[in-house]
Amino acid sequence: MPDDEKNPAREVITDYAQAHFRYFRTADGTVYAQRNGHPVARPIRSQGTTGSHRQELMVGLFRDGHGVFNGTALKEALDLIEALALTEDVQPVHIRVAPGFDGATWLDLGRTDGRSVRIHPTGWDIAVPDPREVCWRRTQLTGELPLPAKDTDGKGIDLLLRLTNFANAATECLAIAWLIGSLGPSVPVPAPFLTGPQGAGKSSAGRMLIRIIEGMSSDLRRAPKDEENLIAAVAAGWVTALDNLSHMTPDLSDAMCCIVTGAENVKRALFTDGDVFRARYRRPLLLTGIDVGVIRPDLAERLLPLRLERPRVRRTEAELWAEYAEVLPVVLGSLLDLTVKVRAVEAETPTDLRMADFAHLCAQLDAATGFGALAAYRASLDDLNDDVIEGDLLAQTVLRHAADIEPGAEQRMTSTEWLYCLSCLYTGEDFRPLPKGWPTTGKVLSDRLKRLQPTLAARGVLIDSGRTREGRYIEMTRSQVTPPHEQQVF
Structure with missing residues (x-):
């Protein structure tokens, strides 16, 4: 009787698995299996429809006799x-984009042969990629990309x-x-908001942008109704694209902020009493x-904000997407060429913008091409500040009050004062009623002003707070610097 038949089945399986697969764990303790020489890793406990390690182990044992x-x-x-894998070194897994050795980054093409792009x-x-350098995780949202074209000029x-x-070159x-x-993989980017009149092709343009990175199978989707489903969708892909938004609740707005700059969600693991499941995410949106x-x-x-305009000539969906699929390898190749060119350029990082990494990227793009991306980015933020002010009566009232303050002068009062x-200024001489959502206490006003600080600062009104022996105060200062929207270009 052969020796294999004398061994218990579990030993035969274990020996085969250790000979053909590499096992490791991630920082959250999840154990992954990687076929020798292949960069794609699967959780060994996964039962997903994209293929589990249990399935590939069964197929391998059967085919090898x-x-x-x-x-x-x-x-x-x-x-x-x-x-045994829990004693191995910790190694992260990545979806679509990953950092590599020597300052390189990798782009997963979603192919079964594991071929990827090293940038x-x-x-x-x-x-x-070397499996010890990059481990890819695949989900149902991981579409296949074509091989990018070289020498696209x-x-x-x-x-x-x-x-x-x-609408224009700046956009x-x-x-x-x-x-x-x-x-x-490590640069937070602001979320493009494709807007424009009805029929401007916002959804089509959005699909074209995300399919350059996620493949032709990716698509836009409706915003989930709860944060848990939104996080699950975000964690399963790289680019999250939400279509046809007409209203944004405070909870959805906060969730989007977390997606763009990164956050972590912790909840109780299923079928456990005290263990937890951690989901870290920071994704392009x-x-x-x-x-x-x-x-x-x-x-x-x-x-x-990216504004679109209605096209002069309409095309059928079939014609549009047939041409897009044909040129996608060239588009991806040109984007990679430009990415290499931009990353090789040195540029000064603007220190006055919230998304400093993206501002630095815009400065690099300008240095490499002369596009004027940084100026366009500043102008877009200024337009968004206008939108925030137009939709917030408290911000409008603060600016009206600040207009009577001398430049450089300070006004200090308690939040109640x-x-x-501000309430008296809004109601005016005709004593019009305060609007819905107007602050009802000094504490609520203080919190609202803290949220409005960046918007008001962009209009030359600085809000600060502090404490003295008499109590807490809020200080308002009108800046001596001319706000960007008031500067004239000759």
Whole structure:
């Protein structure tokens, strides 16, 4: 009788698994399996429809002549493998984009052969990454990208812009900057908000932008009704694209802020008493819609408005997407060429903008191409500040009050005194009623002013707070610097 038949089934499975797979754990304790020489890793406990490690282990054992094993033997073997893997070094897994060695980054093409794009300031090439350098995690949202074309001479960017309906060159360069930023695993990028009149092709343009990175199978989707489903969708892909937004609740606005700049969600793990499941996420986000109503100031700092206009000539969906699929390899190749060029350029980082990493990227893009992306980004933020002020009666009232303050002068009062002062200014001589949502206490006013600080500062009104022996105070100062929207260009 052969020796293999004398061994318990779990030992045969364990020996085969350790000979053909590499096992490791992530920082949250999840154990992954990686076929030798292949960069794609699967959780060994996954039962997902994208293929589990249990399934590939069963297929490998059968095809290599070891036979078919029952569920008990497989469970015992995987239990042992998981216990052994918990002693291995920690290694992260990545979706679509990952940092590599020597300052390089990788782009997962979603192919079964594992070929990916290595992007470095000296150039880019297609290769299968070393599994110890990059471990890819695949989900149902991981679409396949075509092999990017080489030596495109930048014509792919022109082909992409010809298919979209961006209103002007400033909008086009911001869209390109966002695409380059989305290829970086560690650079938070603001969320493009594609807006324009009905029929401007906002949804089509949004699909074109995300499919450059996520493949032709990716699509826009409706915003989930609860944060838990939104986080699950965000964690399963790289670019999250929400279509046709017409209203934005405070909870959704806060969730979007977390998606753009990064956060962590912790909840109780299933079928456990005290264990927890951690989900870290920071992803590129894209939005489309005609108007979302009032924009909260913290989200406005994380948005990138991209305006579109109605096309003069209409095309059928079939014609449009057939041409897009044909030029996608050239578009992706040109985007990679430009990314390499931008990353090789040194530029000064603007220190006055919230999204400093993206501002630095815009400065690099300007140095490499002369597009004027940084100026366009500043102008877009100024427009968003106008939108915030137009939708906030308290901000409008504060600016009316500040207009009577001498430049450089300070006014200091308690929050209650400020509430009385601003309420009287709003009601005026005709004693019109205060609007819905107006602060009702000094504490509420103080919190609202803190949220409005960046917006008001952009208009030359500085809000600060502090404490003296008499109590807490709020201080309002009118800056001596001319706000950007009041500066004239000759």
